Amino acid sequence: MRWLSILGMSILCVGASNAQLNESSSLQEVEFSQLSQRDPNPLGEKALAIHPEQWKHAETEHFIYHFVHSYVATPISVEAEFHYRVIAKELERAQPAGDIKSHIYIFEHPDEWREFQAFGKLEPWTGGIHSAGSLFVQRNPSYRFSDNSLGHEIVHLVLHRFYTDSIPCWLDEGFAQFISKDAHASYERARGYVSKPHSDSIAPQDLFPLTVLTTVTHPPSDRVRIFYDESERLVRFLAATDKQSFLSLLDSLSRHQPLETVLPRLYSGRFANVSALEEKFRDYASKDFGTSLQQASND
Ligand SMILES: [Zn+2]
Numbered sequence: 001m002r003w004l005s006i007l008g009m010s011i012l013c014v015g016a017s018n019a020q021l022n023e024s025s026s027l028q029e030v031e032f033s034q035l036s037q038r039d040p041n042p043l044g045e046k047a048l049a050i051h052p053e054q055w056k057h058a059e060t061e062h063f064i065y066h067f068v069h070s071y072v073a074t075p076i077s078v079e080a081e082f083h084y085r086v087i088a089k090e091l092e093r094a095q096p097a098g099d100i101k102s103h104i105y106i107f108e109h110p111d112e113w114r115e116f117q118a119f120g121k122l123e124p125w126t127g128g129i130h131s132a133g134s135l136f137v138q139r140n141p142s143y144r145f146s147d148n149s150l151g152h153e154i155v156h157l158v159l160h161r162f163y164t165d166s167i168p169c170w171l172d173e174g175f176a177q178f179i180s181k182d183a184h185a186s187y188e189r190a191r192g193y194v195s196k197p198h199s200d201s202i203a204p205q206d207l208f209p210l211t212v213l214t215t216v217t218h219p220p221s222d223r224v225r226i227f228y229d230e231s232e233r234l235v236r237f238l239a240a241t242d243k244q245s246f247l248s249l250l251d252s253l254s255r256h257q258p259l260e261t262v263l264p265r266l267y268s269g270r271f272a273n274v275s276a277l278e279e280k281f282r283d284y285a286s287k288d289f290g291t292s293l294q295q296a297s298n299d
Helices: 002-016 042-048 070-091 110-117 149-162 169-190 221-241 243-254 259-266 274-286 293-298
Strands: 056-059 063-067 102-107 129-131 134-138
Touching (some): 042 063, 042 102, 042 134, 056 070, 070 149, 070 169, 102 110, 102 149, 110 134, 129 149, 134 149, 149 169, 169 221, 169 243, 221 243, 243 259, 259 274
Parallel strands (some): 063 102, 102 134
Antiparallel strands (some): 056 063, 129 134
């Protein structure tokens, strides 16, 4: 848990010192032709072709936004830049100024969003669409976003910038949940709310074997929630065991090296193989199961 407490503190520092948490200063709209970068993603073109007259555009340091109302886009831009800083700090990576920005498309009308969904694959957890480094989301202006699902998608965007060649599904989803849950809590605290990160434990009999969890290429549709929760716990466990080993693991897996090969090398003396990891991880994954109010009401 050592890294966890460090992580919590560092996120809090980022939050507290982040003057951009001021959501009242609206995004500055710019003409499409004046945007500093184009999106080569064909889905972007499809999005902007749906009622093309409605789209406005803006950009911040690391993202470009396409939206209908700036009061919907502004809080998203604040949250996006907040997450960028948290992730870059935790991954100990930073991009040079002027590097490629990620595009975020914000739909408002449910009908238009449904029309667009025909082109992309919805993420089962958040209902957003992340494709080749661009993010497509629907925001209803009357609904204020209050969980970690936007943060979750932004983590995918930023991870994709650092590890373009794709990383395994469990690591991508687990890291997105891990960072966005903790970041969401500190983001809320920076805005004056009382909030603590919450990681869900899993009943021992429900756990996926690691040989399954770490090899599937998309979340199994019948057990989506367990897949996300267990992936998050596994990332949390590996990161808490040794942060530098975890960062090296992320690098190796993003270069498509097999977990069973890199694990004993990077966690030498701790996990001799995936079975040894599984033995220790099972307890961690189920720790405190059934003790929280939410789980008690689900039982
Ligand atoms: Zn995801």
